[in-house]
Amino acid sequence: MSKHWVMAGVLVLAITAAGSADAARGIIGKWRAHSMTAKGQTRTMPKGMSVTVEFQKGGTFIGTMEAQSPKGPPRKKVEKGTWKVEGDTLTTKTKKTESMKFKVKGGTLTLIKADRDEQLTLKRIK
Numbered sequence: 001m002s003k004h005w006v007m008a009g010v011l012v013l014a015i016t017a018a019g020s021a022d023a024a025r026g027i028i029g030k031w032r033a034h035s036m037t038a039k040g041q042t043r044t045m046p047k048g049m050s051v052t053v054e055f056q057k058g059g060t061f062i063g064t065m066e067a068q069s070p071k072g073p074p075r076k077k078v079e080k081g082t083w084k085v086e087g088d089t090l091t092t093k094t095k096k097t098e099s100m101k102f103k104v105k106g107g108t109l110t111l112i113k114a115d116r117d118e119q120l121t122l123k124r125i126k
Contacts, residue, residue, distance in 0.1 A: 024085040026104035030054040030126035034108075037119040053122065059083055061092065 033051035035044045045051065048068035055061045063079040081094035090102040090111065101112040107124040 027055045027083075027085065027090065027102070027109065028057055029124055031109050031122035032125050033120060034123045035121045037121075039117050052125070054126075055083055 031053050033045050033053075035042050037043075050066045051063070053061055053063045059082050061081055061083050063081075065075075065077045067075045069075060079094050081092055083090060083092045085091075085102075088101050088103070089099055091097060091099045101114065103110045103112075109122040109124070111120045111122070113119070
């Protein structure tokens with residue numbers, strides 16, 4: 001399994017993710033991962049890989065990761081869970097619960113995991 005595939009899986013779980021009505025409204029929609037910053041280094045999503053998250057009204061979400069494999073068939077993983085917003089914190093729950101800081105500015109959603117020195121930038125697609 002490639003390093004990028006594992007990283008994308010971690011991102012889907014982290015994103016897999018209810019609070020401040022205005023902040024929650026800003027998150028509702030479909031987002032595609034654009035880049036990730038870890039330990040001061042920013043990298044765009046690898047070619048052939050797509051990670052999307054759709055935050056739905058009512059506090060549910062669907063995260064989808066698709067990857068083209070040079071040595072085999074394409075892979076697809078779908079995670080479903082719940083999400084809530086309290087202030088500037090987004091909490092998601094699938095098999096485990098994750099909390100992270102977030103910012104929505106224009107068509108960009110930034111998720112920040114300070115304890116891991118990671119930041120994920122997503123662009124609105126719907």
